[in-house]
Amino acid sequence: MKTTAEITSPYDLSFIKELPLISKNDIDKVLNTAHNLFTDQSNWIPAYKKIEILEKTASIMTDRIEDLLVTAISEGGKPWQDSKAEVLRAIKGVKLAAEHISQIKGEQIPMGLTDASLNRIAFTSKEPIGVVAAVSAFNHPLNLAVHQIVTAIAAGCPVIFKPATATPLSGFALADILKEAGLPTGWLQVILCDNETAELLVTDPRINFLSFIGSAKVGWYLKSKLSPGTRCALEHGGAAPVIVESDADFDEMIPSLVKGGFYHAGQVCVSVQRVYVNQEICDAFIEKFAAATKLLITGDPLDKKTDVGPLITPKEVDRVEEWVNEAIKKGATLITGGKRISATFFQPTVLFNPSEDSLVSTKEIFGPVVCIYPFIDRDEAIKRANALDVHFQAAVFTKNIDIALDTVKKLNATAVMVNDHTAFRVDWMPFGGRDSSGIGMGGISYAINEMTREKLMVIKSKFL
The missing domain is CATH 3.40.605.10 (Aldehyde Dehydrogenase; Chain A, domain 1)
Structure with missing residues (x-):
């Protein structure tokens, strides 16, 4: 012992x-x-x-x-x-x-x-x-x-x-x-x-x-x-969903979601994980999100320039690597990243349209991986966002107040951020999950x- x-x-x-x-x-x-x-x-x-x-x-x-x-x-x-x-x-x-x-x-x-x-x-x-x-x-x-x-x-x-x-x-x-x-x-x-x-x-x-x-x-x-x-x-934890409508502001949204997805290498219980993007802007979103992700500096956490540090243990890198490979085998498109860098580092990774039964779609990743899914009907996207048994924080990006209010009402979450990433928190606000x-x-x-x-x-x- x-x-x-x-x-x-x-x-x-x-x-x-x-x-x-x-x-x-x-x-x-x-x-x-x-x-x-x-x-x-x-x-x-x-x-x-x-x-x-x-x-x-x-x-x-x-x-x-x-x-x-x-x-x-x-x-x-x-x-x-x-x-x-x-x-x-x-x-x-x-x-x-x-x-x-x-x-x-x-x-x-x-x-x-x-x-x-x-x-x-x-x-x-x-x-x-x-x-x-x-x-x-x-x-x-x-x-x-x-x-x-x-x-x-x-x-x-x-x-x-x-x-x-x-x-x-x-x-x-x-x-x-x-x-x-x-x-x-x-x-x-x-x-x-x-x-x-x-x-x-x-x-x-x-x-x-x-x-x-x-x-x-x-x-x-x-x-x-x-x-x-x-x-x-x-x-x-959760598997935080984001709804992105066609009128979202790219200049505000992309830096916010990249930060929310890769902050502390995704080891955050409300980290951006599942991003549902209106089909009308999905190609542009993927291009800009991937470009911003590739600019992230991975390395020594004591270096003030570092954006993404290590995962807590090599075992966690093994798990993230397995989940990413499983998603790709099941049909997900690897946009960027996807590789182990060292024993405790994994590349900031973006996956497009993983299957609904992939581990990255159904479990909390707790690693530097963000999944993007296209949608045509917003209500259907919200239904998919709500489909898991974990419900913590969520987000919606839109400039239409009616769409924002409707989405906030329909998302099953204890907190919904409007035009901000899912990992936003200040210490005087209520913070906690519902259901599982x-x-x-x-x-x-x-x-x-x-x-x-x-x-x-x-x-x-x-x-x-």
């Missing part, structure tokens, strides 16, 4: 660090620490103190942007320009959490509406839900940690954070900063462990809330095993609310 995790660079597979894995025997101590903190309300951190801690955390992070940036790039392989944006988003997320603490509040419930409810006043308040287990993904190692850790702290919950084994260093760096900022011992425990141990953790009855970011297979399995009463938020793509809602304030629960107080007095 493995007792350590070896962290390597996705860029060149060079060794970075070795970290210990905790065993099943260690889980009880971790859970007890968090559970005991929560059950004794004298330990709870006052709101003003939580604000102070998070404000100081944001300040320290700002002072250490370069260190956080290099750490995220080294372990995750996301190019410099995109990792810089992630670090800045993470800092903004901490600030948003601090600001939202003042908005954690209840409301008055009307009384006296019936004879039986006379002489009473009632109101709700919000309490922390309890111990949070947060299981994270590799693709945004710092920002995801903020969305799962800082939101729990803002809500008043002790949190046990399990980062992806491939990219744990950013989570540990955030934990060190929170400790420096004054977070009391035990309120955040960062652990690395194997899948069996992680399951033991999240299914324990001492866990009140599971925050999970990762594959649908694992997420829905864990949900089925949760202890009775444990609530959860699951964020899975997840349950619950992310976004800083939304996640904080998920980690609280209401308590009603009713006061009876003859003087009311």
Whole structure:
């Protein structure tokens, strides 16, 4: 049985660090620490103190942007320009959490509406839900940690954070900063462990809330095993569709869709994947999209000029290569790319009209591949876009407001971008999938609310 995790660079597979894995025997101590903190309300951190801690955390992070940036790039392989944006988003997320603490509040419930409810006043308040287990993904190692850790702290919950084994260093760096900022011992425990141990953790009855970011297979399995009463938020992937109408603005659209498709080598849960283009402009779209794709610079993620970095592991490159080859064998036209560059690099790839049963048409690619499909009837294209069981973010490009509104209404998605790519996100907006793509809602304030629960107080007095 493995007792350590070896962290390597996705860029060149060079060794970075070795970290210990905790065993099943260690889980009880971790859970007890968090559970005991929560059950004794004298330990709870006052709101003003939580604000102070998070404000100081944001300040320290700002002072250490370069260190956080290099750490995220080294372990995750996301190019410099995109990792810089992630670090800045993470800092903004901490600030948003601090600001939202003042908005954690209840409301008055009307009384006296019936004879039986006379002489009473009632109101709700919000309490922390309890111990949070947060299981994270590799693709945004710092920002995801903020969305799962800082939101729990803002809500008043002790949190046990399990980062992806491939990219744990950013989570540990955030934990060190929170400790420096004054977070009391035990309120955040960062652990690395194997899948069996992680399951033991999240299914324990001492866990009140599971925050999970990762594959649908694992997420829905864990949900089925949760202890009775444990609530959860699951964020899975999608296969984001885009509808492109004949009046779309090419100058705006092409750079946007290329960015949305190949950002972080397509390793984004809302990455542009399936683009349905009106037949009238399909040839021109393919020509311009392919030309822009060929200009992307693939290489060292620490180089500021790099557009597309590596995939997280060689195994992922193997999978993407297999899926692309399968699509071509089933009749897809390879427009550009399609080849492995190295152990962890795959060319930015554009496929035209893969069959509906190809893996690239039915599963989340999570790699640098975009598929283009022609359509004549928009309603038929929307039907094809909605055909899968994953529904997260989608997009439509048109200058006709009626077409935009009609498409937004008909697309099955939690968010539809109009004249923007599917991967657009800011950290104060709601973010999450529906159907197989997840349950619950992310976004800083939304996640904080998920980690609280209401308590009603009713006061009876003859003087009311």
